[in-house]
Amino acid sequence: MQTRAAILWEAGTDWSVEDIELDDPKAGEIKVKLAASGLCHSDEHMVTGDMVLDPEIAALLQLEQFPVIGGHEGAGEVVEVGPGVTTLKEGDHVVLGFIPSCGRCPSCAMGRQHLCDLGAFLLAGRQVSDFTARHHSKSGKDLGIMCCTGTFSPYTVVNEATCVKIDDWLPLDKAALVGCGVTTGWGSAVNAADVQPGETVVVIGLGGIGMNAVQGAAMAGARHVVAVDTVEWKREKSAVFGSTHTAASIEEAAAMVSEMTWGAQADKAILTTGVATGDLIGPMMGMVTKGGRAVVTAVAPIAQEDVKLNLFDLAMQRKELVGSIFGNANPRRDIPRLLRLYDEGKLKLDELVTSTYALDDVNKGYQDMRDGKNIRGMIKY
Structure with missing residues (x-):
């Protein structure tokens, strides 16, 4: 399908909002229609180069960090599931945890999902299932996705390990905040x-x-x-x-x-x-x-x-x-836990969002952050 996304083609440049091609999900993957994405400082670290790997190390690991679709703080509705997905179905509401949690590695087994072995893929920008891309530029160039999510796009494809199912009565734009900033x-x-x-x-x-x-x-x-x-x-x-x-x-x-x-x-x-x-x-x-x-x-x-x-x-x-990292939290336990606190009026989420933006205004959102105008800016789709 065709959609749009904010792409960082290299460090030190602005986000470029353009049309992209998005593949259908493969085995173990899910396509999500996003409601919103937070403008987190971690994406700014890609712009400034703080989170850019040394070129020699990247070459050794055979990683190509750029171009990359930004965003890692999102929530939305499942619109398609790939083969083998067992925990989610179309219509489910999910928060995308920026650290995937497989539930099987030693860290997950010890209750340290924030240290899941799949975290090794966070800066690689590829699907954790087969290390290939589902997002492509109009010219056919493979696009990475920030923290295995790529929420600076109204649609994305992610691994099942990234999705945490939530109650469908919760507002998705507020739930997006728990994917990173609130929980961290x-x-x-x-x-x-x-x-x-x-x-x-x-x-x-x-x-x-x-x-x-x-x-x-x-x-x-x-x-x-x-x-x-x-x-x-x-x-x-x-x-x-x-x-x-x-x-x-x-x-x-x-x-x-x-x-x-x-x-x-x-x-x-x-x-x-x-x-x-x-x-x-x-x-x-x-x-x-x-x-x-x-x-x-x-x-x-x-x-x-x-x-x-x-x-x-x-x-x-x-x-x-x-x-x-991620507040040393366990996404599958703590994301629903925090949203229950919000639902009961004990956790403040509404008060966190200072300004909302269209996807085309992503660069303005980040300039507002640099200028100290926002606690949390948010893209709403």
């Missing part, structure tokens, strides 16, 4: 940081991930939730999601936390800035109490290796510095 942020607080009632938590960066880390920390019962961002209206908005205090910088937050805890410092700190840089780690760890934990959720440039960190302080005060 909420899980960074609840799962990765393991926030406990009465704790003091600092969240650094208030985009789509950070606001949900604030929300997760508040829902977990934190006594203090300090929301840090340079943008004033985002700091003010964070109160809607449960922040108790705000700061414009890490330095300001550190002084505030020291005073409110009588010098004990924060139990947990979560880094959710647009880009993670090594110079942020030391100051973040300086805010963390003895035996406390700092979580790095923000994406760093793929080749970055330098980190500012006092190793003596790390060991002697038994602090923990941990990584987090």
Whole structure:
């Protein structure tokens, strides 16, 4: 079939919205008519080159990252299923989890679906079933899909392992947010940081991930939730999601936390800035109490290796510095779980969407994100 998509032909360029050809699903695959796609910062990392593999490594792995259809935060209706699909049928409503979960690999078997072995395909852009493409340009060029999903198109073909069935009365545009940003942020607080009632938590960066880390920390019962961002209206908005205090910088937050805890410092700190840089780690760890934990959720440039960190302080005060992907969540459990909380009025999703855009306006949406105008922009089809 013919549809349209926003394609990134190479790093450093704008998204190009153009007609494409979409194949029918093959064995184990599903065609989905999408209702919406979030404009997540991870797609921006492809534009800036932060998530672009070194050419020598890509050649060694026989990967061709570009051209790629962006988008990995979507939800929609199943319109066609391929042979062998057993868990879904036409008409089902699904959220696309940006990390496929096979349910069979060692990580999935241990309850760590966010580390599923199929995650090795996230930057490859091909179908996990046979490593070929279902999306093609009008000239016949194979197109990759971001994180095995490619939600910057009203129709896409994905593997069954990417789809999580949801209740059909839930609004699909809001459900799309749980495919990445909500689950990643909420899980960074609840799962990765393991926030406990009465704790003091600092969240650094208030985009789509950070606001949900604030929300997760508040829902977990934190006594203090300090929301840090340079943008004033985002700091003010964070109160809607449960922040108790705000700061414009890490330095300001550190002084505030020291005073409110009588010098004990924060139990947990979560880094959710647009880009993670090594110079942020030391100051973040300086805010963390003895035996406390700092979580790095923000994406760093793929080749970055330098980190500012006092190793003596790390060991002697038994602090923990941990990584987090997809909020260390299990998509098949946590996506329906979060949507039930939304359905019961306990999880805020409507308040996250600052602006909506047509597919043709995808570049404007990302410029608004760069300019600090959005918590989460969304493409609606």
